[in-house]
Amino acid sequence: MSATLPDVSAPAGVPPAEPPPRMFSATGIAGLALLSFLGALAVLGPILIPWTASDRDFEAFLQPPSANHPFGTTASGADILVLTLLGLRKSLVIGLVVAVAATAVAALVGAFAGYFLGWVDRTLMWVTDLLLVIPAFLVVAVVSSGQDRWIALVVLLAAFMWMVTAKAVRGVTIAMRDREYVRAARFMGVPAHRIVLRHVIPNLASLLVADATVNVSAAILAETTLSYFGFGVVPPDVSLGSLIADGAPTALYAPWTFWWAAGLLIALIIAVNLVGDDLRDRFDPALRAPQ
């Protein structure tokens, strides 16, 4: 359930114009601004709000937004504002941690396989192919249905998100292992594992950063789906996914139980995708060149 736009390349026959060096495009900046705003909300919000997730207001069950509860209350009297911001925080953390972990694994596996080739490559790529074939949703759902800690969910999500990137990294590494600076390091007697960690992977930074951003929104969407079925984040933890699942049955007559979480989730994904598309546009030429 990838949330990225398919790569829309320039029409064949028309050579793409050399883009001038730039930091971020207007849409990228908009995405960054939205993302920072949401991040600040997630970090500061729950601290500033007088309610906590376990508080119950016994004078307000399923009440629409009011001065006391700006986002309204749930059927059990919990404040939806604080729940939503805590959920935003958890979704952000899950997205970031999963993306960083998955990209790190992809970089290591792909770079080692591409640099060493031979049996290392065959073993690592066999594992990669195997994980690609296994139905990921089934594994994550089955294994995490017995797990109550959200960190287990993070590990599981990351375990099934690195394979495609690892293959891309491997391809680039194979092209890179005969570059002068890699050869120079090899002839100077630098151990192979250090060449991979110090020379190959840092040179892939742009590709990896763009990929990690794309993975953030993919991880958040995957967590939403799992939480909806009760296989993801479970109480007392809340995420935007679990809030949407809780709010959906009452969305018709108590819209505030559903729309805040749904809206924030969509805003979050849009922000991440804006940044991700921008990063990919910038790094793609560099990514294609060595292949």
Add this chain to the structure above:
Amino acid sequence: MVRLVNYAALIVVASSLAWLLAAVTLDPRANYAGRTPAPAVAVVDAALSEANLNDKDPLLDRYLTWVSGMARGDFGRTWDGAGVGADLAERAGVTLRLVTAGLAVGALLGVAVGTLAAVGHRGWFDRLSGGVVFLLLAVPAVVLANVLIIGAVWFNDTTGTRFLMVSGEFTDGGPLDRLRHVVLPALTLALPLAAIVSRYHRSAMLDVLNADYVRTARAKGLSRRKVVVRHALRTALIPTTTYLTFTFGALLVGATITETVFGWHGLGQRLISAIVTSDVNTVAGITAIAAVALVLCAAVAEVLQRMLNPGRPR
């Protein structure tokens, strides 16, 4: 021939892995916990062994029982003794109807939007559709389904009818009744699909519209519409068809959310409930169906590609 063996091996390995994973992790015994009066352990053991779900039986024996059953076309039993095969066959029909409707609408919409966007490259329609696609891709299926339900209730209220139905596959079974039930779940599948397909198709069309043979066709005096439809669209459909075929296979089990929200008793929804009730045989059976579906779709994609390729021998 080699490919056939390869496909068969893939199906066997994938479903065996699913069975193994489910057998090791799931706990069918939990279905009997918390009952009053508590059933005797021996009774529970006997019932579980009957369904080949007893965790006290050796794993290898259980696996061999399951494999030999599958080889004979017997999918095994659920924890409460119902046959898995008949249940899944019925559900496969439900899912097939839902996914076919969703895929047909999504494909038509996506190809139409993609073609128009490519023909008017960088025009207003291209930009507008690009923006809508970007928005659609940020909306998770759960949210989309619920938004559609809210929209349908509003639609029914404003028009004073009860045209759109939000739950189940049918109430009395007539064709119009079925149509009223299928609109919303099909849209839930179709909209995100159309978003992705339109982008794929747009870039494929852009590649083709600049190709020499399209220019030649224009130069020999064919109208623009004819060139786009007869020459460009056909070639551009090749990558799009491949994508659609594989999506069809993936959706047969992957329409989980749509089926759950709209109360269609299909395969994806059954997978979730089977995990909850620890029905190892059902989980493995659904995985086997998914694997077969994907392999079939791979084969169909290949055939379609050959048919659409204008360079094929006639």
